[in-house]
Amino acid sequence: MSQRGRSIGRTPRRTPALIFAALGDETRLILVARLSRGKPHSISALTRGSKLTRQAITKHLRVLERAKIVRSVRTGRESLFEFDPQPIEEMKTYLNLVSRQWDNTLSRLKSFVES
Amino acid sequence: MSQRGRSIGRTPRRTPALIFAALGDETRLILVARLSRGKPHSISALTRGSKLTRQAITKHLRVLERAKIVRSVRTGRESLFEFDPQPIEEMKTYLNLVSRQWDNTLSRLKSFVES
């Protein structure tokens, strides 16, 4: 993902592109899948079952966190990550918009052919 | 987008990660938006209205093409790109799966609390 072309200044606003980019990685999709099953997991827990190092997983989690797909809470010595469904819902809406545009085209085309 | 972690060998299989990654860029989302309105556009046409060079736009189109979000047909001296809704539909399905997993968790949690 590129970070250029984001909002100019302040908080790196959470755009569709940012969220899609966060989902655009195999490892991160696996993390999302695990976390979306509900139970929060620590970084170490999420690292087990991955071939990557803890640091790599941490970085992936930070990417997901920037996109707000995931949220972390420090509890004692471990920081627990939990899923946040909001951005996913937003992307569903976004994709529906694209679909709808396409469908409109199709129906316009259809009525044109029929006329 | 990372290309590591894709299928080992043959045709770079079209995974959810690949498709999301293709959508994970502002410029490409704009291209998709334009093409999803229906009418195919040439590279030059798509370049007009962008601050980028033709080559840059071409590269973005190739990324979208690899993800099958877009398809090109050479006609005469220009190559026309047109939208293909399939991958978008697939991603909607994918996101619904994630959502559903989350919802299941919520309802399990709910019935647990109520019991």
Place this chain on the structure above:
DNA sequence: AAAAAGGGCAACCTTTTTGTTGCACATTAC
């Protein structure tokens, strides 16, 4: 026949991404 328009390819460059390693620090377990 030229000129103009649309494109492909390759070489380069810069910035991001992705991943590792080493080390220090706090919290738990024994």
Place this chain on the structure above:
DNA sequence: GTAATGTGCAACAAAAAGGTTGCCCTTTTT
């Protein structure tokens, strides 16, 4: 109290992404 555990941070390194420029080739226009 010591050892384990779980993390954070920083420095690196390698690779991928995003863009540009230059050059050449093929269609269209004039």
